[in-house]
Amino acid sequence: MKESQPSAIFLKDYKVPPFLIDKTELTFDLDEATTIVTSRLHMRRNPAFGKSTAPLVLDGGEDVKLIGVAMDDYSLPPEEYRISEGKLIITATADKFVFTCETLLEPQNNTRLEGLYRSSSMFCTQCEAEGFRHITYYLDRPDVMSVFTTTIIADQSRYPVLLSNGNEVERSKTDDGKTLVVWHDPFPKPAYLFALVAGDLAVKNDVFTTQSKRDVKLQIFTETHNIDKVDYAMEALKRSMRWDEEAYGREYDLDIFMIVAVDDFNMGAMENKGLNIFNSSCLLASPETTTDDSYLRVEAIVAHEYFHNWSGNRVTCRDWFQLSLKEGFTVFRDQTFSADMHSETVKRVEDVSFLKTAQFAEDAGPMAHPVRPASFIEISNFYTLTVYEKGAEIVRMIHTLLGKEKFRAGSDLYFNRHDGQAVTCDDFVAAMQDASGVDLTQFKRWYSQAGTPIVTVTDRFDAENGTYRLTMKQDTPATPGQPTKLPLHIPIRVGLLDELGNALSATVDNVNSEDHVLHLISNEQVFEFAGLTARPVPSLLRGFSAPVKLRYDYAPANLLLLMSADSDGFNRWSAAQQLAVNELNTLIKQSIDGETLSVNSQLAHGFKTLLSDASLDPAMVALVLALPSQAYLSELANPIYPAAIKQARQYLKAQLANTLAEDFERVYREHSISGEYQATAEDIAHRSLKNMALSYWVETKDETAHRIVLEQFQSANNMTDQFSALSIAVNSQHEKAAELLAAFYEQWKDEPLVVNKWLMLTASQEHDAALATVKGLMEHPAFDLKNPNKVRSVLGGFGQSMSGFHKEDGSGYRFLADQIILLNKRNPQIASRLCTPLTRWKKLQPELSVKMKAELERILSEELSKDVYEVVSKSLA
Ligand code: PHE
Numbered sequence: 001m002k003e004s005q006p007s008a009i010f011l012k013d014y015k016v017p018p019f020l021i022d023k024t025e026l027t028f029d030l031d032e033a034t035t036i037v038t039s040r041l042h043m044r045r046n047p048a049f050g051k052s053t054a055p056l057v058l059d060g061g062e063d064v065k066l067i068g069v070a071m072d073d074y075s076l077p078p079e080e081y082r083i084s085e086g087k088l089i090i091t092a093t094a095d096k097f098v099f100t101c102e103t104l105l106e107p108q109n110n111t112r113l114e115g116l117y118r119s120s121s122m123f124c125t126q127c128e129a130e131g132f133r134h135i136t137y138y139l140d141r142p143d144v145m146s147v148f149t150t151t152i153i154a155d156q157s158r159y160p161v162l163l164s165n166g167n168e169v170e171r172s173k174t175d176d177g178k179t180l181v182v183w184h185d186p187f188p189k190p191a192y193l194f195a196l197v198a199g200d201l202a203v204k205n206d207v208f209t210t211q212s213k214r215d216v217k218l219q220i221f222t223e224t225h226n227i228d229k230v231d232y233a234m235e236a237l238k239r240s241m242r243w244d245e246e247a248y249g250r251e252y253d254l255d256i257f258m259i260v261a262v263d264d265f266n267m268g269a270m271e272n273k274g275l276n277i278f279n280s281s282c283l284l285a286s287p288e289t290t291t292d293d294s295y296l297r298v299e300a301i302v303a304h305e306y307f308h309n310w311s312g313n314r315v316t317c318r319d320w321f322q323l324s325l326k327e328g329f330t331v332f333r334d335q336t337f338s339a340d341m342h343s344e345t346v347k348r349v350e351d352v353s354f355l356k357t358a359q360f361a362e363d364a365g366p367m368a369h370p371v372r373p374a375s376f377i378e379i380s381n382f383y384t385l386t387v388y389e390k391g392a393e394i395v396r397m398i399h400t401l402l403g404k405e406k407f408r409a410g411s412d413l414y415f416n417r418h419d420g421q422a423v424t425c426d427d428f429v430a431a432m433q434d435a436s437g438v439d440l441t442q443f444k445r446w447y448s449q450a451g452t453p454i455v456t457v458t459d460r461f462d463a464e465n466g467t468y469r470l471t472m473k474q475d476t477p478a479t480p481g482q483p484t485k486l487p488l489h490i491p492i493r494v495g496l497l498d499e500l501g502n503a504l505s506a507t508v509d510n511v512n513s514e515d516h517v518l519h520l521i522s523n524e525q526v527f528e529f530a531g532l533t534a535r536p537v538p539s540l541l542r543g544f545s546a547p548v549k550l551r552y553d554y555a556p557a558n559l560l561l562l563m564s565a566d567s568d569g570f571n572r573w574s575a576a577q578q579l580a581v582n583e584l585n586t587l588i589k590q591s592i593d594g595e596t597l598s599v600n601s602q603l604a605h606g607f608k609t610l611l612s613d614a615s616l617d618p619a620m621v622a623l624v625l626a627l628p629s630q631a632y633l634s635e636l637a638n639p640i641y642p643a644a645i646k647q648a649r650q651y652l653k654a655q656l657a658n659t660l661a662e663d664f665e666r667v668y669r670e671h672s673i674s675g676e677y678q679a680t681a682e683d684i685a686h687r688s689l690k691n692m693a694l695s696y697w698v699e700t701k702d703e704t705a706h707r708i709v710l711e712q713f714q715s716a717n718n719m720t721d722q723f724s725a726l727s728i729a730v731n732s733q734h735e736k737a738a739e740l741l742a743a744f745y746e747q748w749k750d751e752p753l754v755v756n757k758w759l760m761l762t763a764s765q766e767h768d769a770a771l772a773t774v775k776g777l778m779e780h781p782a783f784d785l786k787n788p789n790k791v792r793s794v795l796g797g798f799g800q801s802m803s804g805f806h807k808e809d810g811s812g813y814r815f816l817a818d819q820i821i822l823l824n825k826r827n828p829q830i831a832s833r834l835c836t837p838l839t840r841w842k843k844l845q846p847e848l849s850v851k852m853k854a855e856l857e858r859i860l861s862e863e864l865s866k867d868v869y870e871v872v873s874k875s876l877a
């Protein structure tokens with residue numbers, strides 16, 4: 001254990017910066033061995049801070065070597081400044097001055113992938129959240145916005161492409177024959193949006209004409225061998241630019257927009273001003289190497305980063321507690337964009353299913369925190385599903401409360417009022433409220449209160465006067481640091497159906513409609529629907545109108561009715577999921593009690609109807625057929641019995657497969673499309689249903705099905721079909737599974753992104769030798785501990801395997817803990833993220849829980865990075 005543990009910082013301690021930086025002039029002299037950075041900061045005291053003689057305190061990192069410091073070109077002798085805990089402190093300064101410093105970096109030794117580092121043959125940067133301080137001493141906080149001019153000097157032959165934010169304004173040769181390029185970004189920005197790239201890169205060019213008829217040059221850069229895989233991203237970028245003009249009135253503001261793909265990246269992508277940097281897994285796409293899911297991900301992430309140009313860059317965050325200001329809003333924007341490009345209901349189901357599996361689990365665990373956290377030890381740990389996904393749900397609820405037009409008025413006001421500023425979540429809500437006149441005072445509690453509310457609904461029909469009453473209760477469980485909770489403003493969209501599934505109109509508060517948004521604002525409330533002649537079936541929480549856990553005791557017959565007839569597509573899916581969860585929970589219980597599994601599946605009836613209805617969107621059918629995942633069942637369970645969950649799910653899948661074998665075979669054949677691959681909603685829908693049907697059909701152990709898996713694997717003309725066949729073979733323990741895995745690797749060993757998918761599938765297998773397999777993968781030539789994508793594939797995949805990770809003797813936990821300890825120093829962000837499965841220890845069955853806890857304690861006894869320390873210590877608290 002360290003002598004002193006890292007301490008938390010608090011939102012309530014926020015103070016405006018004592019100094020401002022009007023202009024930032026940087027010079028990078030790039031070289032493999034050492035890079036010299038010269039920074040000239042035009043600074044002055046911040047009038048908003050009040051009259052003061054506060055010292056100048058600049059942020060820096062241990063990996064930055066300070067060469068020299070000057071004030072207005074007077075070199076400071078060492079006694080006139082000091083460095084303490086990474087900070088550079090100068091006690092006496094003028095009110096206005098130019099601060100200069102020179103630092104020395106070793107990017108090739110930067111394994112944290114923050115600041116300036118090397119990826120393959122290039123130099124690149126990552127500065128969000130606090131990476132800029134690993135480049136030079138600075139006021140590294142988002143409310144210090146500055147105009148950047150960046151000079152890059154490098155060897156022409158190895159680094160012909162030299163990029164930074166803004167526009168290229170100068171290019172020349174130095175005396176020793178190197179290239180010198182100057183970039184200028186006219187928009188003031190915080191340091192976290194700074195970027196630099198240098199390399200021998202290929203480029204794809206395009207042009208976008210904005211709504212005001214300005215031509216913007218678009219460029220995507222990759223290493224030469226990948227440039228044939230950027231066409232899809234380029235088209236997605238143009239669609240995003242157009243959409244933001246139409247949906248939000250936001251036009252792009254510079255003359256050039258660049259994207260660079262890098263192989264080594266901690267996250268998905270980064271919205272640096274005018275120069276987005278992407279994890280290559282989130283940018284590159286080709287039919288042969290990329291699955292449909294990944295195509296959609298590329299489109300969504302290209303859009304997300306582009307949308308940040310307004311929601312994040314033009315209007316940025318005052319401090320990192322406000323992270324959801326940009327992330328929640330931008331996720332909401334990218335979700336809406338994808339819905340507009342494809343199917344709204346499919347997109348909603350996918351997003352909600354992810355939220356309910358992963359964000360709900362986070363909100364119920366030791367790292368639970370409000371969307372606007374009140375404190376943190378390491379900000380990198382707060383790029384969470386809560387800040388991103390639940391944050392997007394908050395914005396979506398505002399959209400529901402205001403309606404489309406007023407929401408747009410609110411966003412216009414927000415952008416106009418705060419352009420060029422660093423603001424807070426309160427400012428966002430204030431703009432929405434001011435533009436709409438809708439009171440959001442109570443609603444704002446969603447930002448400060450952690451935990452997933454439970455909404456319990458009971459009902460009563462009064463035949464005499466034709467009224468139907470819904471009684472709703474809300475209750476949010478305690479979370480760390482928040483023992484008691486206040487009632488939230490929860491919008492609950494509700495419709496009513498008759499016994500045949502027809503929509504009923506009813507009157508609530510004098511409004512007659514088939515669809516009502518109820519405002520649950522108290523702990524308990526009654527809503528009355530008038531004008532009914534018989535007891536209706538309620539369709540509750542349509543479109544998942546609030547991120548809550550809904551409890552209502554549906555009869556299976558009513559779930560079947562909703563599943564086949566509700567006018568809300570989302571709730572049709574939701575009813576099927578509920579039915580499946582109920583049956584699976586029965587089976588899980590039988591398994592825990594050591595009984596023989598058996599269930600009289602109602603779901604089979606529902607599936608049968610679905611499979612023979614040609615009018616339905618095949619993508620929706622595929623989603624309904626997808627049984628709740630092991631991860632989602634684990635989120636619902638308390639305690640979690642991993643083996644029982646696995647067994648129950650396998651049993652139900654086989655059961656359904658046997659009952660509906662002929663339907664699955666027919667649907668498989670009906671949706672097998674031929675022709676050239678296209679990533680359109682329609683084709684994706686056919687492939688998803690076809691492959692879902694095959695995954696069932698193969699469970700019948702039918703010989704034809706088994707042969708078809710092999711045929712599809714061999715003859716597929718696209719990665720979606722080939723990889724689906726492979727996954728189906730692996731998950732169904734096909735006798736040829738091992739052979740196919742080997743063949744797949746052989747075929748794709750030179751395509752790193754495909755190899756990553758192979759690593760993930762291999763690592764997540766459910767079989768007795770799962771742990772040994774993963775240990776083998778870590779020694780495989782395709783593995784590389786330095787590459788976050790590979791680490792995520794293997795160790796992230798392993799964390800999903802019930803048989804490997806949750807081995808009875810705890811050896812799976814021990815193995816993961818060993819890897820976390822290994823990565824803790826090398827790449828703290830990645831190490832910290834790998835801790836997630838271990839944070840669930842309190843919910844596990846007792847025998848496993850103690851073993852998992854012991855591994856957390858073992859990690860805590862090491863000398864830890866702030867990142868890992870925060871997650872592990874909070875998990876044990
Ligand atoms: N801001 C990035 C996004 O959401 C995510 C990111 C955070 C990337 C930190 C790198 C580092 O678009």
Ligand code: ZN
Pocket residue numbers: 304308326327330
């Ligand atoms: Zn983002």
